[in-house]
Amino acid sequence: MYSSEKIKAFLKKRLSKKRYNHSVNVANEALKLAKTYGENLDKAYFAGLLHDVCKELLPSEQKQMMLEGNMDISGAELATKALWHGPAGAYFIEKEMGIKDKDILNAVRFHTVGRSGMSRLEEIIYMADLISEDRDYKDVDKMRKLAYTDFEKAMLEAFCYSIEGVVKKQGYIPEYTVDAYNQYLYVCSVRKKTKEENNGK
Numbered sequence: 001m002y003s004s005e006k007i008k009a010f011l012k013k014r015l016s017k018k019r020y021n022h023s024v025n026v027a028n029e030a031l032k033l034a035k036t037y038g039e040n041l042d043k044a045y046f047a048g049l050l051h052d053v054c055k056e057l058l059p060s061e062q063k064q065m066m067l068e069g070n071m072d073i074s075g076a077e078l079a080t081k082a083l084w085h086g087p088a089g090a091y092f093i094e095k096e097m098g099i100k101d102k103d104i105l106n107a108v109r110f111h112t113v114g115r116s117g118m119s120r121l122e123e124i125i126y127m128a129d130l131i132s133e134d135r136d137y138k139d140v141d142k143m144r145k146l147a148y149t150d151f152e153k154a155m156l157e158a159f160c161y162s163i164e165g166v167v168k169k170q171g172y173i174p175e176y177t178v179d180a181y182n183q184y185l186y187v188c189s190v191r192k193k194t195k196e197e198n199n200g201k
Helices: 004-014 017-037 041-050 059-068 085-095 102-109 120-131 140-147 151-168 175-199
Strands: none
Touching: 004 017, 004 041, 017 041, 017 120, 041 102, 041 120, 059 085, 085 102, 102 120, 120 140, 120 151, 140 151, 151 175
């Protein structure tokens, strides 16, 4: 695997200062989450650094890589330019950097839309992108706290936040995102019901 310093040097040349700083912040957050939840630290930091590697390419370049990657792109993704950089990034790091680790590729590919059945690494990159140090949206501090105290609930809240934002803009909601929301809602609902039943005994 590439050294983090080499990747940082590569990203500094490739990304704007703001996007580079965001990438480093996401990597740092991913590292902390990985330590908390027992995930591979090197993989988490690596995926965090590279999650936005194609974010600032021209949309036409992103689209070409996304389609060449053959990653089961949904219709909603295809119709939403802001989502193209995830699949494009996964294609890029596999084709140009020789990364074959499926977990890392999926973490980059799904870091914006999410999906049901995400691995812990995928979840960590998704969450790290949402709560990194440079994020300043309303309730971000609440989300940060939840991410380190109740990860499944944090994931559910993250998808609620994402879907709400898309609905406000009247954008397309990818099937992957809906499936992920339903999964985390189910997990949290079952857990809540079990807790209530146990307390009722």
